[in-house]
Amino acid sequence: MTCAECEAGEIDFHQAEVATVEPMLVTRVACVALGRKGIVPATLQSCSSWMGVVHALYRERARLGILYKDFYEDMSELSRSTVRMIGETSERSVYHCFMLAPRHAALAEGLRQAMLGMADEADGADILARLHMERLVAVAPADLEVIRSLRG
Secondary structure: OEEOOOOOOHHHHOOOEEEEOOOOHHHHHHHHHHHHOOOOOOEEEEOOOHHHHHHHHHOOOOOEEOOOHHHHHHOOHHHHOOEEOOOOOOOOOOOOOOOOOHHHHHHHHHHHHHHHOHHHOHHHHHHHHHOOOOOOOOOOHHHHHHHHHHHO
16 A cells, blocks of 8 residues: 555565554565565554554555555545555465354354354344355364464
């Protein structure tokens, strides 16, 4: 991302200060994707929220930013008009997960089955549609290794 009037490309992220929500996995995914292209930001300017990144770009406190695609797509047209998308990743390496505290392990299989079957029930399908999801899928423990490696 950059401000709506700014001329910038992906290469401009190299050795630049980049606004983002630093602790979020989306930021790490973007940095890994940029790193594969030899593009490494000098610093990450941490914002408290995705809208904080938009404000930093709009108010010219930052020239470049990393933004969560779902957040960008859900922004109003007015808010989207204040920034310009430079590019996007298609890594598909992180995803939303539902986790259960170990003390509730006895409930895990029942919850798992209920959540996996949501798409097959009218109320469940409606909830998923409002979340812009078709269905929930099971995650194998090995699938979580990518997320663990990104967290460092």
